[in-house]
Amino acid sequence: MKKSLGLLSLVFFLLHSVAAAKDWKVIRFGVDASYAPFESKSPSGDLVGFDIDLGKALCAKLGAKCVWVENDFDGMIPALQARKIDGVLSSMAVTEKRKRQIDFTDLLFVTPTRMVAKTGSNLQPTPESLKGKTVGVEQGTVQEIYAKTYWEPKGVNLVSYQNQDQVYADLRSGRLDASLQDEVQAQKGFLSTPQGQGFAFAGPEVEDNEILGTGAAIGLRKSDQDLRNALNQALKEIRQDGTYQALEKKYFDFDITPK
């Protein structure tokens, strides 16, 4: 009797979750909590950051329940397609290559790419200026693909690291002449910290829609058009009622709204 009751409740639970998934009462977002200030973990273990607050605001508008699923960044798209998650809300840049696999909502924010080097190095983010120099990037990022495509064939030494902290460590030790990464991350995670003393942005922001993408958005399965429309509508609403602007102010002292 006990066993069948357990089985019965399991069946109900499964039925419930299937039904819930269909009319989006629960949205499971994949997040890689290693990218402050967008998504990271507080000392108490809670997920915090701009993306997290943004996701909560979107779910509130839709009357849905947000469930956060932690996942490594390079496993996000496989997890999405295996239906382990319903959306990727983890500063994922919209690129042509990713668009072939998945769909994206409207842009959440723009995060320009910018190079960092020693203060006064006069380096520019061009292959001519960087010829013979060594540039560090994080493996799997759009910046790595960009530097591999445009810089490496023209005589720039490119070194890929497993995470961004190692890039900064070798930039400080002098192995690297420059590093290429997200501008906001570089500002918050390196230049404004004591470790970033003596370093500065080198040259202007790097622009390239094909590889670097136009900004970050929520990644969705191509089949879930209803969810995409709902999230886009909710995004429009939180921009109109000022929720988005309040969150932006909480985390950044400059504008990251897509133009």
Place this chain on the structure above:
Amino acid sequence: MIDLIKQYWQPFLWGSPNHISGLAMTLWLTVISCAIGFVLALPAAVGRVTGPSWVRWPIRIYTFVFRGTPLYVQLLIIYSGIYSLDMVRNTPGISSFFRDALNCTILAFTLNTCAYTTELLAGAVRATPRGEVEAARSLGLAGVSLYRRIILPSALRRALPAYSNEVILMLHATSLASAATVSDILKVARDANADYYLPFVAFGIAAVLYAAICFMLIWLFRKAEQKWLMHLSPSQ
């Protein structure tokens, strides 16, 4: 999957002339670190067994340290740790050596495999039957020629099966090289995975390549055992 293989088969196997990667890099790391490690381990093993205490103790401490800590930690200390010291950066010759990631990786791998090989060979030297040494002495052999003609040839033969294990473990250990930015097989597999989101294919190719090298090594060592350990094979 076809696209992934089309784009990455060359980095997986040898890369480009000015950027060696994949299989070629993994083979190079294994061969060079095992070769230097073996050459250094030979005198170290003899010193470990028969040297005076001022030779024995430093070797003992060295093998204790390098066998007692993970290779990953040794690699990080040599790659990141040493180069962050001002003393190293300000000495021209040493600085240019440690600046290069490949040098640091080969140094870490060599020191590690040398420590294991030293202990392995020392054990084989210790296991030399007394009778062999006594017979050699009765024929007037002593010192270097005793080692060169009697003890080392028989000790190296005894150590061969265990040493083949060490080389295969070293091959597997080279997959740590990507932590120091060296483009070995695993690094290329990670690139391919990040590019195409096909983890099974990308890491599967890496596994097949490692297994292929491993089978080649096993075959080579079997040939070597057939040649040098012929006296141990069952008589026909």
